[in-house]
Structure formats: C-alpha cells, structure tokens
Amino acid sequence: MSGDDGPSSKLMFGLFFGMTVFVIIVCSTFSYMCMKRRAMRIRERADLERQIQALRQRREQLLTKDQPCRLEEEAIESLPRRTVGKDSTGSNADEKFESAITCGVCLDDYKAGDVVIQLQCTHQFHDHCIVPWFRTADKCPFCNRCARLSNASTTDTKV
Numbered sequence: 001m002s003g004d005d006g007p008s009s010k011l012m013f014g015l016f017f018g019m020t021v022f023v024i025i026v027c028s029t030f031s032y033m034c035m036k037r038r039a040m041r042i043r044e045r046a047d048l049e050r051q052i053q054a055l056r057q058r059r060e061q062l063l064t065k066d067q068p069c070r071l072e073e074e075a076i077e078s079l080p081r082r083t084v085g086k087d088s089t090g091s092n093a094d095e096k097f098e099s100a101i102t103c104g105v106c107l108d109d110y111k112a113g114d115v116v117i118q119l120q121c122t123h124q125f126h127d128h129c130i131v132p133w134f135r136t137a138d139k140c141p142f143c144n145r146c147a148r149l150s151n152a153s154t155t156d157t158k159v
C-alpha cells in the first residue's frame with residue numbers, strides 16, 4: 001500500500017510544480033506586456049513632445065519672419081569693401097569690384113580714401129552711407145535685391 005502513496009504524492013508534487021511554473025509564466029508574461037505598453041506610451045509621449053517642439057519652432061520662425069528684415073552686424077561686416085585710391089575712378093580696385101564713381105545713396109563721387117561697399121547686385125555705396133541702411137533693411141536700396149551673402153535663396157521669396 002505504500003506503493004500507492006508514492007505515485008500519488010509524486011503526482012501531487014508534479015501538479016503543484018506545474019501550477020507554480022504556469023503561474024510564474026503567466027505573471028511574467030503579464031508584467032512584460034505591462035512594461036512594453038508603458039514603454040510604448042513613454043515613446044509616444046516623447047514623439048508627441050518632439051512634434052510640439054517642432055511646431056513651436058516653426059511658429060517662432062513664422063513670427064520672426066514678419067519682423068522687418070535687417071542685416072546682422074556680422075553680415076554687414078562681411079560685405080566686400082575697398083578703399084578708393086587717389087585717381088578716384090576705382091582703376092586700382094579689386095577685380096571683383098565694378099568700376100563706379102558715384103555713391104547711390106548720397107550721390108557724391110567717390111574720393112580718395114573713401115571706403116566703398118559693393119553688393120552682390122554690383123551696386124556700390126559708401127560704407128558710412130549703406131551701413132545705417134542695413135540696420136533696418138536687408139535689400140539693396142537701388143534694385144531691391146537681397147544683400148545677404150549666405151542664403152541667396154531668400155531672393156526667391158519675392159513675389
């Protein structure tokens with residue numbers, strides 16, 4: 001009769017062991033799914049925050065676009081300059097400078113020692129005449145072309 005005892009207790013133990021393993025598997029699967037869902041939710045929230053951030057930046061860009069354009073101080077500094085020589089016609093000027101004799105702002109002829117700025121559109125002005133202009137504008141006062149050297153694409157925005 002002790003033989004009956006052995007297998008039944010073994011069976012009970014096996015059943016108990018199997019139940020325990022089953023419960024552990026179910027629990028771990030459940031917690032894994034919970035963790036996964038939470039991770040997904042965190043990722044979704046991060047995505048949403050990134051999108052909101054991008055929208056905020058876009059809004060900022062659009063808002064600053066409405067403000068009057070002007071050249072930054074360093075952009076003004078980087079405009080090509082030359083000093084007029086004694087003959088005042090610009091024959092000793094850099095090759096990249098067109099020969100011009102009159103400032104488009106004050107309409108005075110260039111004199112020896114005058115510092116002249118030439119824009120991309122090849123229009124030339126006295127340094128002291130055009131710099132105050134570029135503190136409130138970013139376009140050539142003559143032809144209305146963009147004076148920015150870096151992003152020439154802004155000229156395309158003109159309608």
Ligand SMILES: [Zn+2]
Binds near residue numbers: 103105
């Ligand atoms: Zn001038």
Ligand SMILES: [Zn+2]
Binds near residue numbers: 119140141144
């Ligand atoms: Zn011009």
